[in-house]
Amino acid sequence: MNVLKRVFLFYYEGFKSMTVGKTLWMIIIIKLVIMFLVLKPFFFPNYLKTNFDTDEERIDHVIKELTKPVISD
């Protein structure tokens, strides 16, 4: 039996024989789906990547932000 098949069977049988682990994997999958398919695209777009097309534009924006007076208190 080749190595890849043995590795596959190792994981396959491991997952199959799980008890509480199955519930945990469900939680992990639901969590990752919420995080990457809902939160990230709809609620947490990367501000600089989505609002500017090039690094030059991003640099200009950040420098503008960093060099204009900001009131802290």
Add this chain to the structure above:
Amino acid sequence: MLNQMLLSSVVEWSRLQFALTAIFHWFFVPLTLGLSFIIAIMETIYVKTGNEFWKKVVKFWMTIFGINFAIGVATGLILEFEFGLNWSNYSWFVGDIFGAPLAIEGIFAFFMESTFIAIMFFGWNKIGRKTHLTASWLTAFGANISALWILVANGWMQNPVGMKFNPATARNEMFNFWDVLFNPSAIAKFLHTITSAYVLSAIVVVGVSCWFLLKGREKIFAKKSIIVASVFGLLSSAALIITGDTSANNIATTQPMKLAAMEGLYKGKEGAGLSVIGLLTPGKEAGDKRDAFVFNIEIPKLLSIMGYRKVNAFVPGVEDLINGGFQYTDSEGKTVAALSVEEKIRRGKEAIASLAKYQKAKKEGDNIAAEGAESDLMKNMKYYGYGYLNSPSSVIPNVPLCYYSFRIMVGLGFLFILVFILTLWVAMKPAGPMPKWILRLSILSVPLVYIASQAGWIVAEMGRQPWTIQDLLPTVAAVSRIDASSVMITFFLFFVLFSILLIAELKILFGQIKKGPGIASNNQPSK
């Protein structure tokens, strides 16, 4: 005025959201860091003795470890989402400093943890005992090495070293990876954090075991678990005290304002004592004539010793740090007079103006003017972040929060030492009734250890306010120009999501604990 209020609102909501996410993430991390080692120690006993009893002990604690790991996994990624949306100026300004440590962390987290955890859980009866044991130890080391890279990144924010600011890109560029890795703040933070995680894990094992003893169940399992965990906890507590002292010494040099806030020290003194317990004067502000404390019990000279390794060293207070003028030894070993915050603000504003001039000159193609502006910027770069502040008092963190959080963390840390000693004594007793108050105290210590752990982070993170990057970038300049309402919505969204996850974990966890390891009473460990 409206702009100020809106900005403040975005900053405050973004900070609150980050705090919520980080606190939630930190509910899971420390147990992974420490319990993995406790399991590896227990499994070593199993392999050495060959007694099946220890295998069952290991399997029970592995289940607890697995539940905690599964619920906690990837919760830290949300912090990265927040960096990208809420803290875009900061993310850009940090440049590639975070890139290398976080990439290495990702590789370790993914390959080491996922590979060896799988072997730990699926490998029983499929691979040899010693190979399985090796996987368990590697899981523990892998988890801790992952933590190292995250804490290197955090240490850099507390004490930025090993980089140079590039005014053309507005980014910091790493020029010495080893300076970043061996940054004294990062090393102190890493060691203090992991040792605190070991204490937390030991308390969880002791607390759960004491619950079994209180219920009169699984007595041998509980006692053996307590012996391993309490010895591990005592050794970790000793290391925690040493690393705590190292952290205090490091903070005295790199973040003296944080140390002053932690101690409620407004007026500096030579031979300063360490406050053991005290009541801060409500509403006390720097510069007013009121005493800092309503009452204060302190250990004479200890703060000077911890901070500067000299009995009569001068420890600057909040007011000294604002007004400057006192003598201190700088990073190059020279004795110099401290600048006032007002002067630092002036130099910081000059640095910001130089950056603006540099950009203007570059756009106009005036390289000579650009070089001059860059030179001016570099002269004042170490005060750059002060340029965003308009009042010297802006550099004062929340003193009561830092002071009381620090005392909660340290006070509980000493309570846990007592718990380890008492429970070790209970577990070593050959027979006889077990004092129920000790068992109850140990069970109560489980929520308390999480409070202590979170309190430590509150001291570390609130104590460095107003900075996201010490002296270089305050929170007010680090935040994105986004609508506060969107941050508010996601804050409550996270609150609901995290609450559901936490309830799910606790439900599964308590269910497994109630089920117990199922070790028959006649299946006892060999002597």
